[in-house]
Amino acid sequence: MKVAEKQQIVPSYPFEAPPKQGQAVEVAPGILWMRKPLPPPLSHINTWAIADGAGWTAVDTGMQSSETAAGWSEAIAGALKHRPIERVFGTHMHPDHIGMAGWLTRRFECRLWMTRLEYLTCRVLVADTGREAPAEGVEFYRRAGWDDEAIDQYRARFGGFGKAVYQLPDSYRRIVDGERIAIGEHEWTVVVGSGHSPEHASLYCPALRVLISGDQVLPRISSNVSVFPTEPDADPLADWFDSLVHFERTVPDDVLVLPSHNEPFTGLHSRLHSLANGHLRGLDRLRKQLAEPKRVVDLFGALFARNVYADPHLLGMATGECIAHLNYLIARGEAKAERGDDGVDRYRRA
Numbered sequence: 397m398k399v400a401e402k403q404q405i406v407p408s409y410p411f412e413a414p415p416k417q418g419q420a421v422e423v424a425p426g427i428l429w430m431r432k433p434l435p436p437p438l439s440h441i442n443t444w445a446i447a448d449g450a451g452w453t454a455v456d457t458g459m460q461s462s463e464t465a466a467g468w469s470e471a472i473a474g475a476l477k478h479r480p481i482e483r484v485f486g487t488h489m490h491p492d493h494i495g496m497a498g499w500l501t502r503r504f505e506c507r508l509w510m511t512r513l514e515y516l517t518c519r520v521l522v523a524d525t526g527r528e529a530p531a532e533g534v535e536f537y538r539r540a541g542w543d544d545e546a547i548d549q550y551r552a553r554f555g556g557f558g559k560a561v562y563q564l565p566d567s568y569r570r571i572v573d574g575e576r577i578a579i580g581e582h583e584w585t586v587v588v589g590s591g592h593s594p595e596h597a598s599l600y601c602p603a604l605r606v607l608i609s610g611d612q613v614l615p616r617i618s619s620n621v622s623v624f625p626t627e628p629d630a631d632p633l634a635d636w637f638d639s640l641v642h643f644e645r646t647v648p649d650d651v652l653v654l655p656s657h658n659e660p661f662t663g664l665h666s667r668l669h670s671l672a673n674g675h676l677r678g679l680d681r682l683r684k685q686l687a688e689p690k691r692v693v694d695l696f697g698a699l700f701a702r703n704v705y706a707d708p709h710l711l712g713m714a715t716g717e718c719i720a721h722l723n724y725l726i727a728r729g730e731a732k733a734e735r736g737d738d739g740v741d742r743y744r745r746a
């Protein structure tokens with residue numbers, strides 16, 4: 397008798413509870429899952445330690461704060477058994493990932509391994525701290541339809557990036573897409589993606605069937621894909637779609653995915669498809685809205701369920717992501733923007 401196969405529900409989460417601050421859960425042989433605190437709404441970032449000879453390779457580090465430092469110290473004395481961290485991988489430049497890299501590399505006199513665009517972009521963004529908000533930035537958000545209060549918030553918050561990053565090491569070890577790196581007993585392959593950040597590195601281990609995905613594949617939330625004032629005509633959503641395809645071709649479906657937020661999961665390929673479909677549906681809703689001219693701020697409802705005005709950080713991400721979708725349509729001849737006498741852009745179908 398053939399027993400009907402129960403369809404696997406994806407993503408599925410094989411671990412019941414996340415590790416507490418300072419503790420670790422072994423999710424695969426020699427791979428420890430740890431957490432570091434973050435302000436809401438994310439609340440945490442996952443960091444990983446891979447057994448590497450007599451010590452560890454750390455992947456991602458948490459945001460710079462005394463709480464994160466305390467978490468690392470507790471982990472080093474506890475789960476990491478006082479063995480040294482031999483090197484630090486940064487998946488990408490965002491402060492929740494790279495914030496404590498300089499602290500760890502100095503403490504253990506080890507090197508930071510990162511892609512070139514992530515390392516250099518991080519150095520540039522950190523250098524903004526202490527500067528006034530640039531005219532190009534103010535103009536960019538005014539064109540999107542921000543009011544004076546939101547612009548004032550942007551000015552007040554400008555330079556915050558560097559405050560969340562401990563001084564980066566002044567040299568690093570470059571990693572590139574497709575590179576194979578021995579960590580402990582196994583070989584890992586670097587898989588680069590783009591769209592969330594310029595040259596994001598994930599690490600895939602064929603022998604262990606594990607993918608450390610960083611922010612490239614998250615199970616319960618979608619990664620922010622944004623346009624920023626430094627490159628207002630960028631098309632990061634095209635890069636993001638290409639990256640989803642690259643991951644599907646490079647990494648098999650039956651891996652355990654270790655993401656930077658939420659929990660380890662299985663069901664990689666179906667998650668890649670649902671991430672792509674989420675953006676495709678967003679593009680469709682935008683196409684409908686653009687029958688009449690609209691400002692960026694008029695279009696949030698088509699893309700986001702949340703009230704993006706709830707906090708200024710969210711407003712910045714929503715604006716960047718909305719422009720990413722609009723630039724995608726413009727680059728394909730489906731939409732165009734016209735600047736009004738008030739200096740604000742109106743988008744409509746081409």
Ligand SMILES: [Zn+2]
Nearest residue numbers: 488490592611
């Ligand atoms: Zn990120």
